Amino acid sequence: QVQLVESGGGLVQAGGSLRLSCAASGRTFSSYTMGWFRQAPGKEREFVAAISWGGGSTYYADSVKGRFTISRDNAKNTMYLQMNILKPEDTAVYYCAARYDSDIYYDPIAFASWGQGTQVTVSS
Helix, strand or coil: CCCEEEEEEEECCCCEEEEEEEEECCCHHHCCEEEEECCCCCCEEEEEECCCCCCEEEEEEEECCCCCEEECCCCEEHHHHHEECCHHCCCCEEEEEEEEECCCCHHHHHHCEECEEEEEEEEC
């Protein structure tokens, strides 16, 4: 199993930007497909973005397409989520997740390893 730790959350005004990081330790990071998910109070966890193990393929939820960018640096065992033009509806706890696989997945059930989450709050 890979261990994951998110960072970079915080409070930002609408229209602002944040960059989340997910640091991985344990097994070979480059063998994992990675994803970002979020969960707002009273709502189910939802898919945000995913990236293949080599970084060549990415996939986004429609709600963040064009505003968020997922990337990874396998040499640093770290994944990122650059979030621009943030909206109040982006407010949630953001989680990174890993699956030992080469294909992209967007169903949270497919991911075996999860971080503890980082809070993102966007004020209007």
